[in-house]
Amino acid sequence: MTDGLDVDGISKRYGEVVALRDMTFDVRAGELYGFVGSNGAGKTTAMRVILGVLAPDAGEVRWAGRPLTLSTRRRIGYLPEERGLYPKMTVGSQLTYLARLHGMSAAAAKASTDRWLERLDVAGRRDDEVQKLSLGNQQRVQLAASLVHDPRVLVLDEPFSGLDPVAVDVMSEVLREKAAEGIPVMFSSHQLDLVERLCDRVGIVRGGRMVAIEPVRGSGQRRTSVADLFRHVVSTDGSDA
Numbered sequence: 001m002t003d004g005l006d007v008d009g010i011s012k013r014y015g016e017v018v019a020l021r022d023m024t025f026d027v028r029a030g031e032l033y034g035f036v037g038s039n040g041a042g043k044t045t046a047m048r049v050i051l052g053v054l055a056p057d058a059g060e061v062r063w064a065g066r067p068l069t070l071s072t073r074r075r076i077g078y079l080p081e082e083r084g085l086y087p088k089m090t091v092g093s094q095l096t097y098l099a100r101l102h103g104m105s106a107a108a109a110k111a112s113t114d115r116w117l118e119r120l121d122v123a124g125r126r127d128d129e130v131q132k133l134s135l136g137n138q139q140r141v142q143l144a145a146s147l148v149h150d151p152r153v154l155v156l157d158e159p160f161s162g163l164d165p166v167a168v169d170v171m172s173e174v175l176r177e178k179a180a181e182g183i184p185v186m187f188s189s190h191q192l193d194l195v196e197r198l199c200d201r202v203g204i205v206r207g208g209r210m211v212a213i214e215p216v217r218g219s220g221q222r223r224t225s226v227a228d229l230f231r232h233v234v235s236t237d238g239s240d241a
């Protein structure tokens with residue numbers, strides 16, 4: 001059993017740059033949430049705050065109603081924008097290592113590594129150094145790395161970038177399955193057609209603020225596409241442009 005993620009009034013500055021301004025949204029248990037916005041809108045900063053790799057100047061992130069701690073943060077599966085794999089480590093040992101780091105037993109880490117390598121169709125590269133893989137296959141391994149420890153929350157920064165169409169389909173299926181397990185799943189993307197197809201709700205970020213939160217699929221409440229909504233929201237004049 002798992003629960004939702006609450007991002008409550010987070011603000012963050014980098015010196016003079018205000019990256020997040022009182023941003024509030026929630027990702028419900030079992031929900032697929034699209035996190036979209038122009039370049040520099042604040043998406044990566046918000047995801048880093050959720051992960052705890054950046055401390056907010058104000059605000060709080062809660063999971064299942066409680067502030068995140070070091071130990072609950074280990075339950076998050078995070079795909080960082082800067083893709084943090086060790087280039088000289090082999091694919092298999094890297095994933096097993098990461099799973100162990102998140103508290104899995106040796107046997108469970110090995111089994112989970114096998115499962116995700118198969119699922120993401122990179123099992124044949126298990127004994128290769130990560131740096132020898134194509135960028136798209138490195139991305140598949142990076143996705144496996146965010147999933148290998150059986151996370152209860154998924155926070156993925158542009159998980160679809162660099163994937164070929166087959167990998168996009170596999171990844172879409174994996175995210176749907178994870179949401180169906182009751183996990184809150186949020187991902188950023190500039191591919192609005194994918195957000196439209198996959199997500200239950202979309203949050204649009206502009207100038208560090210959450211400026212629109214709308215249902216996407218099957219709600220019967222929206223007549224406009226995510227792309228039209230995005231264009232409308234980002235082109236609307238605001239004091240923080």
Ligand SMILES: Nc1ncnc2c1ncn2[C@@H]1O[C@H](COP(=O)(O)OP(=O)(O)OP(=O)(O)O)[C@@H](O)[C@H]1O
Pocket residue numbers: 014017018019037038039040041042043044045046081
């Ligand atoms: N380490 C940093 N030092 C200073 N400013 C930063 C730093 N990281 C981000 N910023 C600034 O904070 C703002 C938000 O950046 P962020 O990377 O969160 O945006 P984003 O929505 O993820 O963009 P993109 O879609 O291009 O990945 C931008 O103005 C950016 O220049």
